[in-house]
Amino acid sequence: GAVVSQHPSWVICKSGTSVKIECRSLDFQATTMFWYRQFPKQSLMLMATSNEGSKATYEQGVEKDKFLINHASLTLSTLTVTSAHPEDSSFYICSASSGSGANVLTFGAGSRLTVL
Amino acid sequence: AQSVTQLGSHVSVSEGALVLLRCNYSSSVPPYLFWYVQYPNQGLQLLLKYTTGATLVKGINGFEAEFKKSETSFHLTKPSAHMSDAAEYFCAVSFTGNQFYFGTGTSLTVIP
Numbered sequence: 001g002a003v004v005s006q007h008p009s010w011v012i013c014k015s016g017t018s019v020k021i022e023c024r025s026l027d028f029q030a031t032t033m034f035w036y037r038q039f040p041k042q043s044l045m046l047m048a049t050s051n052e053g054s055k056a057t058y059e060q061g062v063e064k065d066k067f068l069i070n071h072a073s074l075t076l077s078t079l080t081v082t083s084a085h086p087e088d089s090s091f092y093i094c095s096a097s098s099g100s101g102a103n104v105l106t107f108g109a110g111s112r113l114t115v116l
Numbered sequence: 117a118q119s120v121t122q123l124g125s126h127v128s129v130s131e132g133a134l135v136l137l138r139c140n141y142s143s144s145v146p147p148y149l150f151w152y153v154q155y156p157n158q159g160l161q162l163l164l165k166y167t168t169g170a171t172l173v174k175g176i177n178g179f180e181a182e183f184k185k186s187e188t189s190f191h192l193t194k195p196s197a198h199m200s201d202a203a204e205y206f207c208a209v210s211f212t213g214n215q216f217y218f219g220t221g222t223s224l225t226v227i228p
Binding site for chain 1: 157160161162221
């Protein structure tokens with residue numbers, strides 16, 4: 001079945017640094033990828049929709065300059081948290097879709113970011 | 117506007133008892149409906165989905181859900197809870213098959 005790999009699964013960084021999280025579709029081409037943020041014991045909040053070869057579409061309230069998304073190929077999307085601060089600490093999950101219709105989103109295992 | 121409501125943020129059942137997790141959606145047109153499970157510090161795993169056809173959908177791990185259009189519901193059930201079912205469960209709807217809207221989640225605790 002479809003597999004989405006997310007890396008790193010855990011990352012700790014100092015305040016002010018930037019962190020990149022990768023999301024790869026391992027056995028299918030993902031025309032669209034989605035980035036979610038999940039706070040402890042809460043639901044997933046859609047941050048942005050990433051389309052291969054074009055700019056990401058950000059949800060209202062998400063700072064596009066803070067959360068840089070690049071979808072340079074059909075198998076890779078990256079989320080870069082720039083100038084990270086402790087309030088950016090969260091669980092970030094990506095998902096990928098291989099096309100249209102009633103496709104099921106395949107989720108990565110998530111990346112836990114802790115900003116000191 | 118579309119929304120998904122999961123009644124009960126926490127549900128506790130005894131091992132072997134019936135599991136019932138509730139999900140209602142608000143939409144003018146029937147959406148695609150999904151249930152996902154999340155174990156601690158992991159991503160989401162699809163349990164089952166409804167798109168068209170039979171309204172009773174069977175998923176993995178013995179779970180099933182029934183789409184009831186008149187009630188705008190898609191409740192998740194399992195006849196007999198197992199300790200390994202303890203997890204967070206999310207109901208989700210989609211209209212395009214791509215963009216998903218998630219409920220707030222229900223944490224299931226299984227009591228031995």
